[in-house]
Amino acid sequence: MSPNNTTGDEVGLQAGPTTVPTRTPDVELENVTLKFGNPGGAEESTIYEGMNLTVERGSFTAIIGPSGCGKSTLLNLVDGLLAPTHADGIRVMGTDIRSDPDQTRHLAYVFQDARLLPWKTLRQNALFGLRGLSVQKRDRWDGLLEKYFRMTGLEKYVDHYPSQVSGGMQQRAAIVRAWVNEPRVMLMDEPFSHLDEISAGDLRSELIQLLNMEEDRRTVLFVTHDINEALQLGTRVVMLSQKPVEIVHDETVDLAYPRRPDSTEFFEVERRLRRIFAEKNGRTVGQS
Amino acid sequence: MSKNWVFQALSLVTVTLLWMAASLMLGEGTLPTPLATARAVVEHFRNGEVLPALGGSLFRTLASFAVAMIAGLAFGISAARSQTFRQYTQGAFNLLLFAPTLVIVFIGLLAMGLGSSVAVILISSLATFPIVGTYVRDVMQDVDRGLMLMAQSFRSTTRQRVADIYLPYLVPPMLACGRVALNSSWKVVLLCEVFGFPGGLGYEIRNNFASYNIPSLLAWVVILVAVLLMSEQLIRLIERSVVRWK
Secondary structure (H helix, E strand, C coil): CCCCCCCHHHHCCCCCCCCCCCCCCCEEEEEEEEEECCCCCCCCEEEEEEEEEEECCCCEEEEECCCCCCHHHHHHHHCCCCCCCECCEEEECCEECCCCHHHHHHEEEECCCCCCCCCCCHHHHHHHHHHHHCCCCHHHHHHHHHHHHHHCCCHHHCCCCHHHCCHHHHHHHHHHHHHCCCCCEEEEECCCCCCCHHHHHHHHHHHHHHHHHCCCCCEEEEEECCHHHHHHHCCEEEEECCCCECEEEEEECCCCCCCCCCCHHHHHHHHHHHHHHHHHHCCCCCCC | CCHHHHHHHHHHHHHHHHHHHHHHHHCCCCCCCHHHHHHHHHHHHHCCCHHHHHHHHHHHHHHHHHHHHHHHHHHHHHHHHCHHHHHHHHHHHHHHHHCCHHHHHHHHHHHHCCCCHHHHHHHHHHHHHHHHHHHHHHHHHCCCHHHHHHHHHCCCCHHHHHHHHHHHHHHHHHHHHHHHHHHHHHHHHHHHHHHHCCCHHHHHHHHHHHCCCHHHHHHHHHHHHHHHHHHHHHHHHHHHHHCCCC
C-alpha cells in the first residue's frame, strides 16, 4: 500500500494548525528494504520491503504500529545508525545520508529511555550533545543551554546528576540534549513510555509548547505504540503493519492544539483509528 | 565520629581481646600478647629497621602493581575488542590465571634469579595482571549498548567516547579491581621476599620465623596489616571522590 493514501478530509474535522508543506521534504525514505540474518537462510527476517515515506518540513508525524514491528528501526535508518539492505534513497533535507553522513547532524534523537551519562550532570549531558553534533558555534552554547533548560523548567537542576532527579526530569534533560542543537528534525522513540501518565501528559504539553515557540517549526518523527498519544501530538499519523512492514494507513490530523482526549472530535478520530488498526493488524493496540 | 568508625574500632578491640585470650591460653612463648607485640613494633621503629624494610617492599609492590595494571588494561581492552586476540591468548592467559601463585613464584625465582628487585616485580606483575585483564575484558564487553548508540547518534568522536563513556564506565570497577590487584601484589612480593630476596618485610618475617622470635615476627605482621589497612582506606577515599555521581 502506498503512503499518504488517506487525508484529513476523510477525518471530517476543521482545519487546525497543521503546517502546509511548501519546501523540500525533511525526510524521505525511498524503496527501502531491510533484512536481518543470512541472506536466503532460514533465519532471514525481512523488516522492510520497498518502504516509502515522506516527511514534510514542520510536520509532526506520529508513527504507530504493533510492538516489535520495526518502528524504532525506522528512526535508526533515518539517523544512519542502521544501514539498509537496499534503498533508492534515505534523504534528509534532500541529500542522501549515505553519500553525505554529515547530513544526519540536522537530526537529533530522543530515545525511549533517557540514556543520560550517569557520571555527568544534566548540563554536562546536554554539552555532550552539543559537542557531538557540533552544529552550534561554541559561543552560543551557554545561551542555548540556559534557554532550553529554562524552557523545560530544569534550570535549578542543571548541576544535578541524573540519579538525583526524577524519571520525568531525566527525559526532559534528554529532550534538552537533543533540542539545544536546534536540529531540523527531532527523532523521538516512545520518549514518554517509561513515565507515569501524569508526567507523560505534562511532557506532551511541554513538547507542543516547545514546538510552537519557534517560528520555523521543527519537524518531528515520533514513534509511539499509543494511538491516543499519537493523536494528542501528531499533525499526521502513519500506521505500520506487522513485518514485513507496510504503511497501512496514513492520515493528516486536523485537530487544533491543545487537544483534549475527552472531546467528541478527538474521541471519534481515536475510535476510528483503533478500528482501522484492529482491521489491519488483527488486534487492538495502544489503549491508554 | 561516624557510626562506621565506631564499628571498625569495636572490631579491632574485639580482635585484640580475642588475641589476648588466646595468648593467655597458649602461653606467651607460643603466642605473645598484643602488648608484647606492640613493644616489639616500637623496638623495630627505634632500631630504624621499619623504613628500609617497609620502603623496599612498598616500592616493589607499587611497581609490580603499576606494571600489572598497565599490562592488564592493555590485555583487557585488546581482548574485549578483538575476538581473534581473545581466542589466541585464551590458553596462556588461563594458565597464568589458574596456576597456583606459589608455583609462579618458584619458577620465576629459579628463572630470574634470587636477590633481584626486578625479578620480584616481574613475578608479582605476572601473577597479578591476569586478574586485572579479566576484569577489564569483562567490563569492556559490558559497556551499555544504549549509551553507545546514543553517542553514535550524536556523532561523538572516538576521543569523546573514550573520555566521556569508556573511562568513566571503567573507573568504578577498576577501583575495585585495583584493590584486589594491590592485595595480590603485596602477597606475591612478600612471598618472593620470604623465598628469595635479602630484604623487605617478607625477609624480616622469614628471619624472625627461622630464629623463632615470635614477638618480632608478629610485630612485622602487625606493621604489614597496618599498611594494608591504610592503603585500603586510601582507595576508599579515592573511590568516594571519583564516583560521587552514584
